[in-house]
Amino acid sequence: MIKAGYKQTEVGVIPEDWEVNSIFQTMKLVNGYGFKPSQWSTEGLPIIRIQNLNDIDASFNYFNGEIEEKYHIRAGDLLFAWSGSKGTSFGARIWQGEHALLNQHIFKIIPDHKRLIKEYAYLVLRKTQEDIEKMAHGFKSSFVHVKKSDLVKVVLPIPLKKEQTAIAKVLSDTDALIQSLSQLIAKKCQIKQGAMQTLLNPYDETGTLKAGWVSKKLGEVAFITKLAGFEYSNYFNSYKDGGEIIVIRGTNITKNELNLSDIKTIPRSISKKLPRSKLSKGDLVFAYVGTIGPVYLVNDDDKFHLGPNTCKISAESVINNNFLHVLFTSHMMEKEILENTSIGAQPSLSMSKIRAFNFSFPEDIAEQTQIAQTLTDMDTEITALKTKLSKYQKVKQGMMQNLLTGRIRLVSA
Numbered sequence: 303m304i305k306a307g308y309k310q311t312e313v314g315v316i317p318e319d320w321e322v323n324s325i326f327q328t329m330k331l332v333n334g335y336g337f338k339p340s341q342w343s344t345e346g347l348p349i350i351r352i353q354n355l356n357d358i359d360a361s362f363n364y365f366n367g368e369i370e371e372k373y374h375i376r377a378g379d380l381l382f383a384w385s386g387s388k389g390t391s392f393g394a395r396i397w398q399g400e401h402a403l404l405n406q407h408i409f410k411i412i413p414d415h416k417r418l419i420k421e422y423a424y425l426v427l428r429k430t431q432e433d434i435e436k437m438a439h440g441f442k443s444s445f446v447h448v449k450k451s452d453l454v455k456v457v458l459p460i461p462l463k464k465e466q467t468a469i470a471k472v473l474s475d476t477d478a479l480i481q482s483l484s485q486l487i488a489k490k491c492q493i494k495q496g497a498m499q500t501l502l503n504p505y506d507e508t509g510t511l512k513a514g515w516v517s518k519k520l521g522e523v524a525f526i527t528k529l530a531g532f533e534y535s536n537y538f539n540s541y542k543d544g545g546e547i548i549v550i551r552g553t554n555i556t557k558n559e560l561n562l563s564d565i566k567t568i569p570r571s572i573s574k575k576l577p578r579s580k581l582s583k584g585d586l587v588f589a590y591v592g593t594i595g596p597v598y599l600v601n602d603d604d605k606f607h608l609g610p611n612t613c614k615i616s617a618e619s620v621i622n623n624n625f626l627h628v629l630f631t632s633h634m635m636e637k638e639i640l641e642n643t644s645i646g647a648q649p650s651l652s653m654s655k656i657r658a659f660n661f662s663f664p665e666d667i668a669e670q671t672q673i674a675q676t677l678t679d680m681d682t683e684i685t686a687l688k689t690k691l692s693k694y695q696k697v698k699q700g701m702m703q704n705l706l707t708g709r710i711r712l713v714s715a
Contacts, residue, residue, distance in 0.1 A: 308708070316459045317708040321417075326454035329423060330412040331382070333450070334404035335373045341365055348402045350375055355383055355408070356391045358399075365403055372410070375402045380411040380420050382427060385447040388435055392446050394427035396420075409450075419463055421470035426458045429706050459707060468712035469705045476698045483691045487684060494680040501673045502632050504662030515664050521657030523621045528590075528613040528653060529579050547573040547604075550581065552589040552611030555596035558631055568607060579608040584623040586615040586630065590651040595639050599627040613656065622667055624674035629661060 308315050311322045325331070337349055346366030353360045375381070379397045385407040386392035394411070404410055413423040434456060435446045461469070504515045511517065520526065545567030554561050573580050581587065585600045591611035600606055608614050617623040629635055642655040664670055704710040 311459070313457055313459050314707060317461070317711065319462065320708055321460045322457050323417065323460050324455055324457050328414050328418045328458065328460065330414075331450060331454065332372050332404075332410040332412065334406045334408045334410070335369060336406040337363070337365060337403075341367070347374075348400065349405050350381075350397070350399075350402045350408065351405045352383060352386050352391045352407060354399075355381070355386070355395065362402075369403060373404050375404050375410060377401075378420075380413070380424055382409040382411050382453075383407060384409055384450070384453060386445070388446055392435065393431045394424055396424055409453075417460060417463075419466050419470065421474065422466035425470060425473055425702065426460075426706055429702055430456055430458060461708065462713075465711070465713045472705065472712065473698065473701060476694070476701060480691065480694050480698065483687065483694065487687045487691060490680070490684050490687065494677065494684065497680060498628075498632050498677060501676065502629060502634060511662065512664075514666060514669070515662050517660060517662045519657065520615070520659040520661065523618050524626065525616040525618065526613055526653060526657055527578055527608075529608055529610060533576055533579060545572075546570045547607045549607050549609035550587050550598065550612055551609035552592050552596075554609070555587065555589050555598045555612070558596050558598065560598050566609065570604070573604075573607045576607070579614060581606040581608055581614060582616075584617065586617075586623070586627055587612050588615055588630065588656070590656060592648050592650075594643055594649050594651060595636065597627065597630040599623065613653065615656075620665075620667075621663060622670040622674055624678060625663065625670035628674050628677045629663070635659070635661065 304310055304315055307318055309318050313322055316322070334350070342349070342363040343366040344364060346364040348354075348362035348364055351363070354362060375397055377398055377400070380394065381397055381404070382394045383391050411423060411427070413420050434448055434453065460466075504511055504517070506512050547568050547570050548562065549566045549568055550560070551566065554565065581600050583600055583603045587598045587600065587606075587608065589596045589612050615626070617626045638659045638661070639651070642659070643649050643651055664673070701710075705712065
């Protein structure tokens, strides 16, 4: 039963005083100009292309000539990229840059100001973007392309302008909070990168190895192994469902964190038979085939086992395992990885090359521990902020769902 004061429409149940209008009825769409490379210049007005919507630091091409006013874009104009990547370039955004010119594949959206405020037009376009992407022509994985004739048919729930303004204000305040938190995370990440470069740099200002630091090959300070052939063929080629021990494959390590959305398991009894590749607390699991470089520090005993495309790195007593983990996430180790990677059917590293990785570290375990703790504390703070950001983003999605459908009213009917 529909609640009093609401009505059933083609966009779902909405308040009785709301209208349902199409994009065609409420907005004018002006496609960008088809600039040719021969028209590009190094001076004049910048040309807004898809790459400039993806990346604020992307370089611009320029046009130094006369062109109709309808192609001019100024800060605050509403744009809609109708051909691009889902989640990045495709869809609506408000231009925050300087005076520029609009390239093809992007619409300038001009709301009918009698029915719609620009801020609400932006929000309602973002909310319906998922539906727009589903009907887009040429949809392939993450790339979408929508025709103007299809886009203008999309229908939108439209409240009175007073309520549009109230909705836009609440969601704009939430966006400002999210943006502020995102900027803080970016700042903390920059600080951490600077700290890593300082704390893990083995050389003094003269380029000489610091006093108390030594240079070694990884194989000299750690035990490194992968699955043996018989282990893979006898136990891992056919995974058991419902096993107690999680097998860590290369695909399970994402951005140096464990991704357990797609796990394989083996029985504990099998893991015990294979002590060489069993994982214990303090071991590093390093992806060395396919996506190379992600590393995970095991924090539990008797819970994980080494899987395909990964190797186990067990630090010996001369090096702190947390320090080794931090080192593997540094630019210095990234350079070692890139220089030694073989490119074939898929990128890979041999065990001999992994064992030959060169790196430097302080001989004093206490110093290693302090460096690792400092950087780990920074990571913990950044992770907490990212969790908070994710929570705010989910809250905003819920707010959008409720406010843009009229389930929650900010003004009296």
